[in-house]
Each structure stands twice: as C-alpha cells, then as structure tokens.
Amino acid sequence: MIKTVFIDIDNTLLDFNKNSALAMNLAFQKNGLEFKEEYGKTFIKINDRLWDAFERQELTRAEIYEVRYKLILKELGLIGDHDKIEREYREFLFNCAEKVDGAEEILEYLSKKYRLFAASNAIKETQLNRLNKAGFLHYFDDVVVSAQVGVGKPSKQFFDACLEIAKCKKEDAIMLGDSLSADIKGAYGVGIKSIWYNHNAKLEPIEKLYDYKIDKLTEIKNIL
Numbered sequence: 626m627i628k629t630v631f632i633d634i635d636n637t638l639l640d641f642n643k644n645s646a647l648a649m650n651l652a653f654q655k656n657g658l659e660f661k662e663e664y665g666k667t668f669i670k671i672n673d674r675l676w677d678a679f680e681r682q683e684l685t686r687a688e689i690y691e692v693r694y695k696l697i698l699k700e701l702g703l704i705g706d707h708d709k710i711e712r713e714y715r716e717f718l719f720n721c722a723e724k725v726d727g728a729e730e731i732l733e734y735l736s737k738k739y740r741l742f743a744a745s746n747a748i749k750e751t752q753l754n755r756l757n758k759a760g761f762l763h764y765f766d767d768v769v770v771s772a773q774v775g776v777g778k779p780s781k782q783f784f785d786a787c788l789e790i791a792k793c794k795k796e797d798a799i800m801l802g803d804s805l806s807a808d809i810k811g812a813y814g815v816g817i818k819s820i821w822y823n824h825n826a827k828l829e830p831i832e833k834l835y836d837y838k839i840d841k842l843t844e845i846k847n848i849l
C-alpha cells in the first residue's frame with residue numbers, strides 16, 4: 626500500500642523552463658547583454674546535456690557550473706564573463722519559483738493522503754527557498770537533494786537514501802517526476818513504482834520503465 630510519495634521539483638512542481646529563462650534574462654541584463662526569448666531554449670538544450678552527463682556520473686555539479694555559460698555564450702556567439710554570469714544566474718534562480726499548473730492542487734490533495742518528500746538533484750538551500758517561495762514547503766515532511774547524499778538521481782544510492790530518510794519500504798513508495806532518465810529510471814532501478822509526468826510533451830520512450838503516465842498533474846487524482 627502506497628504511504629509515501631517522492632516528488633521531483635524542477636519541471637514537476639516548479640517550472641524550470643520558465644524559471645531558468647527568467648534568471649538568465651536578469652543575469653544577461655546585469656552584464657549588459659541583450660536577452661532574446663529563444664536564448665532560453667539554448668540554455669535548456671545545453672543544460673540538459675550537462676545534467677545528462679551528471680546523471681551518468683561523468684560530470685560533477687561544480688564542473689557543470691564551470692562550463693555551462695561558457696558553452697551557452699559560445700553557442701549564442703556572445704562575449705561575456707561566463708563565470709560571473711553563471712554565478713549571477715544562480716543567484717537570480719535562487720528566488721525564481723514559477724509554479725507548474727496544478728502543482729498546488731495536487732500537493733494539497735496528496736498531502737492529505739500520503740507523506741510527501743521532495744527528491745531533487747540540487748542544492749538544499751536553493752530548493753528549500755524556492756519551495757517556500759512557491760508556498761509548497763509546508764506540504765513536505767522533508768526535502769532530499771543530491772548534494773546532501775553525495776550522488777543524485779538516478780543512482781541507487783540516492784533512492785536508498787530517500788527510503789531511509791522517509792523510513793519507508795520501497796513497496797510503500799511511489800516516485801513522481803518528469804525525467805525519464807533521472808526520476809523514472811532511478812525509481813525503477815530500486816524497485817519503487819513511478820508516475821511519469823510528461824511535462825515537456827516528449828515522445829513515448831522505447832523502454833517503458835514507469836508504471837503510470839500523466840500529461841497534466843491533476844490526472845494524478847485518478848492514480849493516487
């Protein structure tokens with residue numbers, strides 16, 4: 626019987642596509658660079674590639690920060706201090722908490738029936754601040770992040786740590802997240818059921834590792 630729900634944060638509860646574009650816009654302005662809407666897509670493309678490497682444990686968080694804006698500026702053909710822009714981007718992102726549609730409604734709904742734990746490849750302070758800003762923090766028993774565990778999703782170690790922190794058996798848990806490679810593959814690897822929230826309208830994967838799929842967060846009420 627499901628008692629605990631692990632929930633990813635970015636692009637599941639908080640709209641990372643919007644938040645990252647907003648933070649990038651502010652960092653560019655501060656550095657005298659013009660920001661165009663399509664730059665947000667360039668950020669997502671490069672950022673996704675880097676976090677894919679993080680998931681494979683080929684890059685560390687610090688290494689991502691070192692190269693991310695160097696690659697982005699190069700791709701956009703812009704010249705700027707990439708270290709400074711990276712730092713300022715993260716400072717702005719710290720306070721960006723645009724919500725995904727339906728996030729509040731499902732947290733309200735789920736929190737009445739289950740214990741909720743956020744599970745995120747991120748830094749604790751940032752995620753606590755952003756969840757708090759969105760008015761979501763009080764729904765959670767705890768927030769588990771990769772920085773505190775040492776490794777992130779999809780590693781077994783991360784999900785084992787989640788179960789240990791939640792004092793929960795794997796059969797009694799379910800993972801909700803948008804990332805097939807981090808949330809779904811990771812949960813599958815340790816035998817935790819999962820719900821894939823197809824936030825970015827991706828194509829059906831060849832290897833179906835999730836138990837349920839939703840296109841809107843509120844569809845979760847048909848499952849849990």
Ligand SMILES: [Mg+2]
Nearest residue numbers: 633635636803
């Ligand atoms: Mg996510």
